[in-house]
Every structure is written in C-alpha cells, then in structure tokens.
C-alpha cells in the first residue's frame with residue numbers, strides 16, 4: 453500500500469490503481485483508494501491490502517461505476533464485516549450503478565442481497581444514490597460527484613477538505629463535458645486521471661472510452677487553471693512499458709507522476 457501525503461494535505465492510501473485485473477508484475481491491484489480511515493474510493497482488488505481490522509473501520513464506499521475492476525472486492529469485503537459492524541456500510545453510487553449491482557451481484561445467486569441480510573432492519577449494506585453536482589459531506593470532506601465520459605454510466609468525485617482539493621476523474625475519455633466539469637470545479641490541487649492506453653491504441657481508447665497521453669493533453673489544454681499536480685492511474689498492464697515511455701518522453705504535463 454502506498455501512503456501519499458507529500459504536497460497533498462489529505463490523508464490518502466493508494467491500495468490499487470492498475471487498469472488491468474492481473475498481469476501487473478507489482479500486483480498493485482485494481483482501483484481502490486482509502487481516504488482517512490473510513491472512506492474508500494472504488495472497491496477494486498486493491499481493497500484486499502486492508503487487513504480485517506482496517507476493513508471494519510470502513511463506513512462509506514464511493515463507487516465511480518459498476519465495471520468489475522472497480523467493484524470486484526466489494527462483495528467479499530462486506531461479507532468480512534458480518535457480525536462486526538453496528539451500522540450498514542453506505543455504498544454511494546449513481547442510480548444506474550446501484551441497479552446493476554442489485555441485478556447482477558447482490559441477487560442471491562452471485563452473492564446475498566446484503567441490503568436485506570442479516571436482517572432488513574439491520575443490514576450490512578445501504579445504497580445511497582449520488583447525482584452529479586449534488587454535494588454531500590462525509591466526515592470532514594465535502595464531496596461533489598461530476599460528469600465524466602465512459603462506456604457505462606460513471607461519475608467522478610471531487611473531494612475537498614480544509615486544506616486541499618482532490619479530484620478523481622475515474623474511468624473517462626476526453627470530452628468537452630469532462631473539461632467543462634473540471635473547469636466548473638475550479639482550483640484543483642491534485643487531479644487523478646486515468647491513462648489506460650498509449651496513443652498508438654487511440655482507436656481502442658476511443659471505443660472503450662479511455663484516455664491516452666494525447667487525450668489527457670487535450671483535456672489539460674481546455675482547462676482555465678492547471679491542476680497543481682496530476683496523478684496518472686489505470687494503466688493497462690499490456691501497454692505499461694510503452695505508456696510509461698510515452699509519458700516520460702512527452703514531458704509536457706506539469707508536475708505529473710504515474711501511480712503507483
């Protein structure tokens with residue numbers, strides 16, 4: 453697990469941020485960040501880096517979308533909490549994402565419906581619908597969901613505390629709507645942006661609605677104010693070597709780094 457605080461006052465652990473389910477030699481796991489002790493941002497396989505004690509402290513999970521690499525460890529994580537939590541874990545997501553999870557995962561066939569188990573009165577899981585630009589507060593964070601552009605309904609999350617503004621744009625491709633959202637968010641201390649494919653795979657990136665280095669550049673060119681830092685995530689293992697080389701040789705992004 454990588455704990456990051458340098459330059460970002462916010463307390464964040466990068467539990468996983470690979471764009472591939474396996475095939476990553478460092479086995480970083482797929483997307484899951486921990487904010488403080490109690491909040492997860494996505495629930496990909498990186499979640500397994502938390503031990504049971506740490507898992508029991510999680511009260512809220514913010515999901516960007518329903519793709520496997522962002523939700524794969526949610527069912528097992530909830531099962532681990534059985535008998536060990538006083539209140540349901542709140543899973544915040546777009547309504548479309550919640551419907552997919554109910555239909556395809558928590559349907560008693562793939563996994564129990566934890567919104568009814570152990571009992572409807574005291575369940576393990578409570579879904580909370582989020583909507584773009586409807587901000588809400590969790591602990592000392594102000595959280596704002598915002599539009600991004602992916603192959604299934606997906607939301608980014610802007611997270612503000614007293615000291616900094618972290619923006620997670622989730623899985624997305626370049627679009628004017630994304631640039632407009634980032635401009636509406638204003639000053640950004642750290643932007644976590646995906647870069648799944650190299651420019652040589654622009655066609656796949658556009659079909660599957662992901663970023664390449666040039667698409668990120670186009671997005672940055674649209675911004676009225678550049679983010680102070682850019683963290684690049686979600687690299688597809690099959691293209692990691694090429695992508696890292698391309699990103700290094702580009703050298704145009706201001707204060708960027710590739711996670712992990």
Ligand SMILES: Nc1ncnc2c1ncn2[C@@H]1O[C@@H]2COP(=O)(O)O[C@H]2[C@H]1O
Pocket residue numbers: 471519521603623656659660688
């Ligand atoms: N048209 C496509 N061509 C190649 N790969 C695809 C296509 N659509 C989806 N994928 C892959 O399937 C993956 C599903 O999760 P992701 O969106 O992270 O990334 C996607 C791509 O890696």
